[in-house]
Amino acid sequence: MKCLWLALGLMWFIPVVALGDEITFNKHIAPIVWKNCAGCHRPGEVAPFSLLSYRDVSKRAEQIQDVTARHVMPPWKPQAGHGEFSNGRRLTADEIALLKQWVTAGAVEGNPADLPPAPTFANGWQMGTPDLIVTLPEAVQVPSDGRDWYLNVVVPLEIPEGKYLKAAEFRPSNRRVVHHAVLFCDTTGKSRERDEASAGLGFTAITPPGNMLPGTMAVWVPGRFPLPLPEGLSMPWPKKADLVLNLHLHPSGKPEVEQSSVGFYFTDQPPRRSMLDVSLIDMKIDIPAGEKAFRTQASCVLPIDMDALSVFPHMHLIGKEIKVTATLPDGTARPLLWINDWDFNWQDFYQYATPVRLPQGTKVTLDCVHDNSADNPANPRQPPTRVRWGEQSFDEMSIAFLNLVPVRESDLSQLKSIPNQPIKLVIQSESSKSAPPADVAQRAAEALRKADKNGDGKLSLDEIIAATGNRESAADLEKKVAQFDRDGDKQLNLPEVTEALKSLGK
Numbered sequence: 001m002k003c004l005w006l007a008l009g010l011m012w013f014i015p016v017v018a019l020g021d022e023i024t025f026n027k028h029i030a031p032i033v034w035k036n037c038a039g040c041h042r043p044g045e046v047a048p049f050s051l052l053s054y055r056d057v058s059k060r061a062e063q064i065q066d067v068t069a070r071h072v073m074p075p076w077k078p079q080a081g082h083g084e085f086s087n088g089r090r091l092t093a094d095e096i097a098l099l100k101q102w103v104t105a106g107a108v109e110g111n112p113a114d115l116p117p118a119p120t121f122a123n124g125w126q127m128g129t130p131d132l133i134v135t136l137p138e139a140v141q142v143p144s145d146g147r148d149w150y151l152n153v154v155v156p157l158e159i160p161e162g163k164y165l166k167a168a169e170f171r172p173s174n175r176r177v178v179h180h181a182v183l184f185c186d187t188t189g190k191s192r193e194r195d196e197a198s199a200g201l202g203f204t205a206i207t208p209p210g211n212m213l214p215g216t217m218a219v220w221v222p223g224r225f226p227l228p229l230p231e232g233l234s235m236p237w238p239k240k241a242d243l244v245l246n247l248h249l250h251p252s253g254k255p256e257v258e259q260s261s262v263g264f265y266f267t268d269q270p271p272r273r274s275m276l277d278v279s280l281i282d283m284k285i286d287i288p289a290g291e292k293a294f295r296t297q298a299s300c301v302l303p304i305d306m307d308a309l310s311v312f313p314h315m316h317l318i319g320k321e322i323k324v325t326a327t328l329p330d331g332t333a334r335p336l337l338w339i340n341d342w343d344f345n346w347q348d349f350y351q352y353a354t355p356v357r358l359p360q361g362t363k364v365t366l367d368c369v370h371d372n373s374a375d376n377p378a379n380p381r382q383p384p385t386r387v388r389w390g391e392q393s394f395d396e397m398s399i400a401f402l403n404l405v406p407v408r409e410s411d412l413s414q415l416k417s418i419p420n421q422p423i424k425l426v427i428q429s430e431s432s433k434s435a436p437p438a439d440v441a442q443r444a445a446e447a448l449r450k451a452d453k454n455g456d457g458k459l460s461l462d463e464i465i466a467a468t469g470n471r472e473s474a475a476d477l478e479k480k481v482a483q484f485d486r487d488g489d490k491q492l493n494l495p496e497v498t499e500a501l502k503s504l505g506k
């Protein structure tokens with residue numbers, strides 16, 4: 001009986017409390033903003049103003065309601081339901097509704113006693129003291145204005161015997177000017193040559209020679225936390241390889257200096273698993289001026305069971321939409337990523353919260369849309385002009401790099417190549433060292449390096465004749481080259497050489 005009364009009493013009581021519970025900054029809003037916004041919106045961070053105190057937040061209440069309702073803030077591009085990512089930043093529907101309710105009811109501060117303890121932020125290295133810190137040899141002088149600048153600084157790196165890279169944390173010294181950074185490992189010496197040939201610190205190029213560090217170690221964007229390589233994976237650092245810091249610098253309106261550092265974290269564990277980069281690439285990009293929805297597509301079928309660990313989508317300025325979908329052998333579609341408002345300025349490497357199992361026979365497809373119309377505010381050409389595939393940010397690209405790990409290491413030997421798309425072994429487990437010869441992409445890179453006498457990264461007709469001792473007439477050879485010369489510059493670059501080797505069955 002007593003229980004019944006108690007239960008009835010509670011039923012009555014709860015709704016009253018809920019209705020009477022006014023939404024206040026101190027009780028409801030501060031925890032949301034501190035957790036989801038203050039990482040970037042605090043002094044010294046990337047966002048242009050702080051969101052820490054009631055004053056900071058109430059001053060912009062309406063704008064905050066607007067940008068959260070439209071999912072503009074926190075910046076997080078992947079659409080919900082298309083991949084679950086461990087580095088995700090997304091407000092829940094409840095949080096968005098609460099913000100709205102708070103603003104509509106007049107953005108009340110509330111009882112000071114309700115305010116939780118203020119958050120503390122790790123201002124130093126997010127993952128603790130690194131095992132090795134590499135700092136730019138000198139500060140970069142960033143001019144007050146002008147175009148964005150892609151600067152590559154080469155730093156020789158030696159890792160002690162028996163140590164393997166597990167994580168890398170990039171730290172800019174001046175967040176106002178570092179837009180994002182990509183870390184490369186160059187074993188060819190080419191980056192060093194270009195650095196030496198160019199005056200001052202580093203050299204300018206959107207992408208330097210070399211390979212990106214594996215997985216999410218490769219990329220830093222503001223507001224992102226470093227993630228160690230998943231279980232069983234670590235990176236042996238090649239002998240005599242250079243670390244290349246590829247910095248996207250963005251003038252701030254006044255002269256600035258920047259001297260970034262990278263902290264490396266080691267493990268004693270050599271890789272027990274192998275990781276491959278599968279690149280889904282469509283180079284058939286030739287977009288007429290004014291075209292609103294130019295579509296590109298690429299796909300491949302996985303010859304063995306694999307786990308997808310992460311995905312790095314890449315387009316340039318007029319990319320609009322990018323989608324990666326896995327179709328399992330039983331026909332089930334499994335969405336891997338969908339960004340429907342691509343922004344060149346908010347690129348990221350997305351790591352799945354749990355690896356996505358892709359059984360043998362799964363077809364992975366990339367679909368992109370590019371908008372070359374005058375209505376596209378991100379279109380740098382006004383009026384629009386024809387756009388083709390290329391390396392410069394004014395050219396376009398359609399790529400998704402997938403990091404895949406074979407479910408069974410022993411299957412790796414069956415994986416010499418994947419039909420249609422280049423693959424690259426980025427981490428090789430100790431156990432598979434005796435396994436397969438380099439895949440097509442690696443052989444293409446080698447062939448290119450050997451034959452490329454003038455070192456411009458492309459093979460001219462003369463270089464091909466010199467390398468192959470070809471006795472065909474120059475006109476015949478020219479025709480053959482034209483078959484693979486997608487960008488029409490009468491030379492073959494790496495993806496074109498790869499295509500050529502593949503189709504010639506070499």
Ligand code: HEC
Pocket residue numbers: 033036037038039040041046047048051060063064067068073074075089091222223224
């Ligand atoms: C990853 C970093 C990051 C996080 C997290 C973040 N912001 Fe921002 N925010 C920015 C940057 C950078 C800008 C400046 C504009 C830009 O570059 O998009 C900005 C701009 C804004 C603006 C101004 C928008 C405009 O149109 O000028 C508002 C309002 C805002 N943020 C609110 C929030 C709120 C609320 C949250 C949390 C729910 C949040 N932000 C989380 C980085 C961040």
